Amino acid sequence: MPFIFRKLRIPEVISIDTKIFTDNRGFFEEIYKYSEFKKNGIGERFVQENHSFSKKNVLRGLHYQTRPKAQGKLVRCIHGKIFDVAVDLRKSSPFYLKWVSEILSENNKRQLYIPKGFVHGFCVLSNEAEVIYSCTNEYRKENEAGIRWNDPSINISWPISKPILSEKDMNYPFLKIHEKK
Numbered sequence: 001m002p003f004i005f006r007k008l009r010i011p012e013v014i015s016i017d018t019k020i021f022t023d024n025r026g027f028f029e030e031i032y033k034y035s036e037f038k039k040n041g042i043g044e045r046f047v048q049e050n051h052s053f054s055k056k057n058v059l060r061g062l063h064y065q066t067r068p069k070a071q072g073k074l075v076r077c078i079h080g081k082i083f084d085v086a087v088d089l090r091k092s093s094p095f096y097l098k099w100v101s102e103i104l105s106e107n108n109k110r111q112l113y114i115p116k117g118f119v120h121g122f123c124v125l126s127n128e129a130e131v132i133y134s135c136t137n138e139y140r141k142e143n144e145a146g147i148r149w150n151d152p153s154i155n156i157s158w159p160i161s162k163p164i165l166s167e168k169d170m171n172y173p174f175l176k177i178h179e180k181k
Contacts, residue, residue: 002029002033003018003040010098012088012118013112015110020109037113044072045136052130053130056124056127057124058123058124058165059164059165059169060121060123062119062120062121062147062149063146064146069138069143071116073134075112077129079106080106080129081105081125082124083122084101086118086119087118090118097175148174149163153175
């Protein structure tokens with residue numbers, strides 16, 4: 001099997017390691033196979049793929065899409081190294097407001113599946129990083145939402161002290177403000 005699926009502390013968030021086939025030409029890896037993913041609890045299809053480039057200490061997030069365009073994401077870092085975070089926003093979940101993280105890098109080739117109902121963010125640990133993520137729904141600006149990266153009700157232990165943020169990410173509301181809307 002070319003994949004190893006590992007459920008994290010929040011079991012709907014799944015870390016995926018791929019098998020790398022190497023020879024004198026380089027390497028080959030399967031990064032997605034619907035039948036294998038479905039067998040392991042990831043049955044949604046991906047309909048949009050995004051690619052970002054960021055410099056060291058850039059923090060992107062915390063982002064999500066609201067219904068009816070909520071998105072599940074399959075995230076991987078193809079260059080560099082990131083600290084990737086998923087926060088459970090499902091009010092009915094025993095893991096509500098809990099977060100999990102994984103280090104994704106070009107070296108470990110690990111992927112992280114983040115289902116609908118979660119907010120997502122990452123920070124760059126290397127000098128630069130390129131991240132590709134596939135989404136289960138297409139992006140729509142009117143469904144774009146976010147939470148402040150340093151929200152005290154979530155209390156993520158980011159591994160960087162002075163993140164570089166977009167103006168939008170700096171101004172997202174804290175969760176208590178957000179929930180009142």
